[in-house]
Amino acid sequence: MILDITLVTFGICLLLLGLAGCILPVIPGPPMSYIALLLLQATRFGDFSLRFLLMGAVVTLVVTVFDYVVPVWATKKMGGSKAGMAGAVIGIIVGLFFPPAGIIIGPFLGAIVGELIAGRDGNTALKSGFGSFVGFLLGTGCKLTVCLVLTWFFVKELIF
Numbered sequence: 001m002i003l004d005i006t007l008v009t010f011g012i013c014l015l016l017l018g019l020a021g022c023i024l025p026v027i028p029g030p031p032m033s034y035i036a037l038l039l040l041q042a043t044r045f046g047d048f049s050l051r052f053l054l055m056g057a058v059v060t061l062v063v064t065v066f067d068y069v070v071p072v073w074a075t076k077k078m079g080g081s082k083a084g085m086a087g088a089v090i091g092i093i094v095g096l097f098f099p100p101a102g103i104i105i106g107p108f109l110g111a112i113v114g115e116l117i118a119g120r121d122g123n124t125a126l127k128s129g130f131g132s133f134v135g136f137l138l139g140t141g142c143k144l145t146v147c148l149v150l151t152w153f154f155v156k157e158l159i160f
Contacts, residue, residue, distance in 0.1 A: 003043075004043040004044055004045065004087075007039045007040070007042055007043050007142055008039070008040065008043060008045065008158065010036075010039055011035075011036035011037075011040050011084075011154065012154075014032045014033065014035050014036035014039070015032070015033055015036045015147075015154060016153050017032045018030065018031075018032035018033030018034075018036065018147045018150070018151070019033075019118075019144075019147050019148075021143070021147075022140055022143040022147055023100060023103075023140065024100060024103070024146040026096060026099065028142050029144075029147050030059075030060040030063050030064055030146045031060055031064060031149055032148070033060075033147045033150040033151060034056055034057065034060040034150060034156075035149075036086060036150070036154055037053070037056060037150055037153065038053070040154055040157060041053065041156060043156055044105045045135070045157060045158050045159060047157065048110040048114070048153075048157065055111075056153075058097065059146060060095045060146065060150075060154075063077065063142045063143055063146045064143075066099075066138075066139060066142055067139035067143055068092075069135050070133075070135040070138050070139045070142075071088055071107045071132050071135030071139060072085045072088055072089060072133040072135070073135060074132060074135030074138065075088045075107075075111045075128050075129075075131040075132045075135060075141055076131070078113060078127050078128055078130060078131025078134070079124060079127050079128060079131070080111055080114075080127075080128030080131055080132070080156070081113060081114075081115060081116040081118055081120065081128070083091055083110045083117060083118035083120075084112075084114045084118070084125070084128035084132075085111070085114070085117040085129075085131075086114050086122075087110035087111045087112070087113050087114020087115065087117075088101070088108075088110050088114065088128075088132040089110070090110045090114070091105075091106035091107040091108065091110020091132070092106055092107045092110070092114075093106075094106050094110070094138065095107065095110075103136075104133070105136055106135070107132040107135070107136055108129045108130075108132050108133045108136075109129065109153040110132070111125070111129040111131065111132040112126060112128065112129035113125075114123045114128075115128045115129075117121040135137060135140065
């Protein structure tokens with residue numbers, strides 16, 4: 001009984017960290033939320049099927065990878081060159097040191113600076129930066145959706 005309460009409490013903490021991790025890239029949001037489900041499974045409250053847990057693991061992995069790939073992809077889709085994509089990646093890394101604003105602004109500014117260094121005009125550079133920003137929003141939206149769904153399953157299993 002004490003172990004169940006401890007695991008559920010720790011799981012709730014991980015769910016909250018997971019939701020925070022949707023915005024703060026230092027915290028891997030979806031993996032934290034998924035681990036919370038595994039902790040609940042280890043208690044008398046958890047009764048998830050193996051299929052559900054495997055599907056959850058795959059979705060968690062895909063959305064985590066997607067979150068790192070989509071800003072670069074969106075930069076390219078909006079006309080960004082390799083320099084813009086490289087700038088977006090550098091901007092993501094630099095932005096990690098200045099959360100939360102740096103996480104949003106870093107890829108945007110990185111893509112613009114990369115394009116300007118490559119000799120592209122200001123409009124193209126701005127469009128590339130906008131693509132990076134849209135990619136960030138898509139990645140964040142996907143992470144948030146997965147974390148909210150995992151949280152819902154956790155609460156549903158715990159209460160009902």
